[in-house]
Amino acid sequence: MWETVRLVSRGICQKAVLWDSARLVNWLQTRRLKRLVAHAKAHSPFYARRLRDLDVTSFRLQDIPPVNKTELMAHFDEVVTDRRLKLRDLEDFMSEPQRLGQWYLGQYAVSRTSGTQGVQAVIVQDRDMMELLFALQMTRGTVFPTTPWGIVSRLFRRARLAVITIGRGFYPSAAALAYAPKASRRFVKRLWLKHIEPLEEVVAQLERFRPQVLLAYANVLVLLAREALAGRLRLAELRQVINMSEPLSEGARALIQRAFGLPVTNNYALGECMALTTGCPRGRGMHLQADWAILEVVDRNYRPVPPGQPGEKVLVTNLYNTVQPFIRYEVQDVVTLSPVPCPCGSPLPLILKVEGRTDEVIWIRVGDRYQLLHPYVLVDFLDEYPPLGWYQLIQTERNRFLLRAQAAPKRTVHVEELRQVLERGLKHYHLDGVLQFDIEITDDVAPDPRSGKLRRITSRIGPPTDLAPDERILAELETSGESLRHQPSRNLENRGAA
Numbered sequence: 001m002w003e004t005v006r007l008v009s010r011g012i013c014q015k016a017v018l019w020d021s022a023r024l025v026n027w028l029q030t031r032r033l034k035r036l037v038a039h040a041k042a043h044s045p046f047y048a049r050r051l052r053d054l055d056v057t058s059f060r061l062q063d064i065p066p067v068n069k070t071e072l073m074a075h076f077d078e079v080v081t082d083r084r085l086k087l088r089d090l091e092d093f094m095s096e097p098q099r100l101g102q103w104y105l106g107q108y109a110v111s112r113t114s115g116t117q118g119v120q121a122v123i124v125q126d127r128d129m130m131e132l133l134f135a136l137q138m139t140r141g142t143v144f145p146t147t148p149w150g151i152v153s154r155l156f157r158r159a160r161l162a163v164i165t166i167g168r169g170f171y172p173s174a175a176a177l178a179y180a181p182k183a184s185r186r187f188v189k190r191l192w193l194k195h196i197e198p199l200e201e202v203v204a205q206l207e208r209f210r211p212q213v214l215l216a217y218a219n220v221l222v223l224l225a226r227e228a229l230a231g232r233l234r235l236a237e238l239r240q241v242i243n244m245s246e247p248l249s250e251g252a253r254a255l256i257q258r259a260f261g262l263p264v265t266n267n268y269a270l271g272e273c274m275a276l277t278t279g280c281p282r283g284r285g286m287h288l289q290a291d292w293a294i295l296e297v298v299d300r301n302y303r304p305v306p307p308g309q310p311g312e313k314v315l316v317t318n319l320y321n322t323v324q325p326f327i328r329y330e331v332q333d334v335v336t337l338s339p340v341p342c343p344c345g346s347p348l349p350l351i352l353k354v355e356g357r358t359d360e361v362i363w364i365r366v367g368d369r370y371q372l373l374h375p376y377v378l379v380d381f382l383d384e385y386p387p388l389g390w391y392q393l394i395q396t397e398r399n400r401f402l403l404r405a406q407a408a409p410k411r412t413v414h415v416e417e418l419r420q421v422l423e424r425g426l427k428h429y430h431l432d433g434v435l436q437f438d439i440e441i442t443d444d445v446a447p448d449p450r451s452g453k454l455r456r457i458t459s460r461i462g463p464p465t466d467l468a469p470d471e472r473i474l475a476e477l478e479t480s481g482e483s484l485r486h487q488p489s490r491n492l493e494n495r496g497a498a
């Protein structure tokens with residue numbers, strides 16, 4: 001009961017911030033930044049060293065040196081502000097995927113990024129942060145009414161939300177769902193599907209559930225859009241389609257929009273800062289939640305890049321995570337901020353575009369058809385095997401992959417164990433007997449030293465040349481979707497606001 005009251009009031013507070021001008025947002029940002037930096041310097045040995053000469057009562061953000069993922073993970077135990085948290089223990093905890101949703105030490109939600117660009121980040125958040133995330137989702141970036149009465153009225157008529165995630169275990173999006181406050185169920189009726197195979201079954205479950213909101217990775221939304229366009233999936237009560245976690249190509253956006261007759265709300269978040277943005281339900285961009293996060297768009301030498309121009313990377317400061325501070329955290333995303341405010345009237349800054357996180361598109365052959373392989377399918381089981389450090393998957397033939405594996409520091413990788421890990425994974429995704437693996441144990445898998453990036457999945461053979469017509473449309477949309485940019489109709493753009 002109290003949790004419900006707290007969620008209502010938190011939701012109303014998060015919304016109320018936006019009723020005012022950007023002044024309140026900026027004021028909150030400054031206040032929370034000071035609090036975070038002071039806390040980090042006082043309780044994190046890593047930041048105490050790093051910010052030794054910084055006066056925490058008067059500083060400019062630019063006085064703080066940027067930090068990257070490799071550094072933060074290498075010094076994890078010193079970065080966190082709770083001395084009981086140890087990286088090795090957390091990794092062991094996460095090696096059992098069924099523990100997802102269990103509170104670590106009774107108080108922490110844990111997750112890790114997929115690390116498709118190299119090293120994985122392990123992330124620790126407390127209950128209060130998970131509650132905040134839900135309050136933000138409920139009141140910003142939604143097509144449902146967000147007036148105080150609108151929020152309360154959802155207790156009587158819960159919204160039906162269908163979520164599809166792929167990959168098991170502790171991915172940030174799965175963790176956000178698994179650790180969502182219990183009272184969130186009073187506001188939202190949720191169908192959470194964790195697989196996309198067999199597709200007919202997923203379609204049937206969705207049709208029975210009649211979701212008003214559909215939340216999934218872009219790849220999955222594309223798959224469902226194809227079903228809808230072919231007349232095999234009807235979701236008449238759908239009011240909002242949300243892409244999470246994955247970059248949304250213009251082609252995919254156009255296809256999904258055509259299939260469901262709704263604009264796609266596009267969220268841009270990092271596991272390290274889940275509250276970074278909410279997609280604008282009326283426009284094409286995303287709102288930076290500037291009261292809870294700072295996003296600096298910079299060039300290669302960390303100089304600010306003005307709105308309207310794409311940067312080379314971004315520096316993210318997470319203002320709500322005081323357990324594991326991310327301050328000026330470097331991420332290799334190419335982001336363009338809007339020079340003008342969003343037409344929807346939100347005082348939050350508008351992000352026009354995010355590029356640079358596209359995974360390679362991998363086609364495999366299943367039965368008599370080609371199928372897109374979701375990149376998480378191969379990495380998630382490998383990530384649950386702690387001895388494995390850097391690795392790369394290379395598609396060498398249509399259904400054959402070379403796994404180049406390097407042991408984590410002070411650990412040993414056993415080929416037989418690795419093969420068992422892969423076999424479990426393939427079975428889970430109904431791909432046993434379909435894909436073959438060669439394993440090479442090596443010590444020269446490493447990210448590019450300059451960019452810090454490692455392409456974990458690549459294809460030596462590219463897409464097939466004999467795709468069926470509907471497969472070819474999808475392939476074209478994925479690779480050269482730019483030509484579809486001008487097609488989305490204005491009517492569709494407006495429907496989501498109704």
Ligand SMILES: [Zn+2]
Binds near residue numbers: 280282342343345
């Ligand atoms: Zn907007």
